[in-house]
Amino acid sequence: MNNLLEVENLETLLHTDSAPVRAVDGLSLTILPGETFALLGESGCGKSMTALSIMRLLPQVGEIVAGHIKINGTDILQLSEKDMRTIRGKRISMIFQEPMLSLNPVLTIAEQIEEVLDQHLHLSKDATQKRIQELLEQVGIPDALQRMHEYPFQFSGGMKQRAMIAMALAGEPELLIADEPTTALDVTIQAQVLDLMRQIQQRKHMAILLITHDLGVVAEMAQRIAVMYAGEIVELASRDDFFHHPAHPYSQQLFASLPGKQKRDQALNVIQGSVPSLAQQFSGCRFVDRCNQALAICHDTIPPWYPVTSDQQVRCHLYQQSIPAITRAESANP
Numbered sequence: 001m002n003n004l005l006e007v008e009n010l011e012t013l014l015h016t017d018s019a020p021v022r023a024v025d026g027l028s029l030t031i032l033p034g035e036t037f038a039l040l041g042e043s044g045c046g047k048s049m050t051a052l053s054i055m056r057l058l059p060q061v062g063e064i065v066a067g068h069i070k071i072n073g074t075d076i077l078q079l080s081e082k083d084m085r086t087i088r089g090k091r092i093s094m095i096f097q098e099p100m101l102s103l104n105p106v107l108t109i110a111e112q113i114e115e116v117l118d119q120h121l122h123l124s125k126d127a128t129q130k131r132i133q134e135l136l137e138q139v140g141i142p143d144a145l146q147r148m149h150e151y152p153f154q155f156s157g158g159m160k161q162r163a164m165i166a167m168a169l170a171g172e173p174e175l176l177i178a179d180e181p182t183t184a185l186d187v188t189i190q191a192q193v194l195d196l197m198r199q200i201q202q203r204k205h206m207a208i209l210l211i212t213h214d215l216g217v218v219a220e221m222a223q224r225i226a227v228m229y230a231g232e233i234v235e236l237a238s239r240d241d242f243f244h245h246p247a248h249p250y251s252q253q254l255f256a257s258l259p260g261k262q263k264r265d266q267a268l269n270v271i272q273g274s275v276p277s278l279a280q281q282f283s284g285c286r287f288v289d290r291c292n293q294a295l296a297i298c299h300d301t302i303p304p305w306y307p308v309t310s311d312q313q314v315r316c317h318l319y320q321q322s323i324p325a326i327t328r329a330e331s332a333n334p
C-alpha cells in the first residue's frame with residue numbers, strides 16, 4: 001500500500017526574540033491510508049508544531065526551513081497558498097487542541113460548517129442543510145436540526161469539541177490530524193468522541209494522526225506509535241511492541257510515571273527535569289540529563305537509529321550491540 005502521508009527530514013524553526021528555536025528537528029514519518037498513527041510526548045516537545053507544519057498553518061514566527069511533506073506523493077510545501085487551501089479541509093483537516101480557537105464566535109455552527117461544505121463539496125442549498133444536520137447528528141449533538149442554528153457560546157465545552165470535529169470531518173478528509181482531541185473533555189465525552197472518530201474512520205477509511213500525551217488514548221486508538229522528544233522522534237513502534245517492551249528510556253520513564261503504577265499515597269513518579277532548550281545545538285543524546293540509564297557515550301555522541309524488532313526502532317546508544325552488557329551496567333550505576 002502506498003503511503004498517504006510522508007514527512008521527510010522536516011525542520012521547523014520558531015523565530016523568537018533571542019535565538020531561533022528548532023521546534024521540529026529532522027522529523028520523518030509515514031502514515032498509511034486508514035491507519036491511526038500516534039505522536040506521543042510531553043508538552044513542548046514539538047508535537048503541535050509538527051501538526052501545524054503539515055497543515056501549513058504555523059504561527060507568524062514559524063518557518064519550515066527544510067524537508068518534504070507529501071500527501072499521496074505531492075509535496076505540499078511546493079504548493080501555492082491558494083492550492084493549499086483546496087487541500088486543507090478536503091484532503092487533510094485538523095481538530096485543534098482548543099475548540100474556541102477554531103470556532104468563529106460570531107457565526108452559527110451551521111454557518112461555519114456550511115463554509116467548509118461550500119468550499120469542498122458544492123452541494124445544493126437543501127443538500128447542504130441536510131448534510132450539516134447529519135454531521136452534527138453523527139458527532140452526537142442532540143436536536144441537531146434546532147441546535148445547528150446556535151452560536152458557539154450556547155454550546156458546552158464537550159459540544160463545542162463535537163461541533164469542531166463535525167467541521168473537521170465535513171470535507172471528508174483522507175487524513176484527520178487530531179491534536180489532543182479529548183484533553184479538555186470529561187471521561188464519558190472523551191470515550192464518545194474517540195468512538196466517533198473510529199466509526200467515521202472505518203466508514204471513510206480515513207487516516208488519523210493522533211497527537212497526545214495520554215498513553216491510555218494511544219493504547220485504545222493507535223496501530224503505530226512515534227515517541228517525540230525535544231523536536232525529534234526517538235522511538236517508532238507497533239502498538240504491541242511499544243506496550244509490551246517500550247525501548248527508549250524516555251518511553252520507559254513515561255510508563256513508570258503512570259499514576260496506576262503507584263500506591264495511592266505515593267507521589268506521582270513524574271520524570272525529573274524538563275525538555276531541554278531547542279535553541280541549542282546538541283552534541284549528544286537530548287535526553288541525557290533526564291535518563292536513568294545514561295552511558296558515557298551519550299554525552300558526546302548523537303545516538304543513531306537501531307532496530308529492536310522488525311516493527312520497532314529506537315534512537316538510543318543502549319541498543320548498540322557492540323557495547324558489552326557489563327559496560328552498560330557500570331555506566332548506569334557509576
Ligand code: SF4
Nearest residue numbers: 285288291298316317
Ligand atoms: Fe539514555 Fe543514552 Fe539512550 Fe539517551 S542514548 S536515552 S542518554 S541511554
Ligand code: MG
Nearest residue numbers: 043047048097
Ligand atoms: Mg501541543
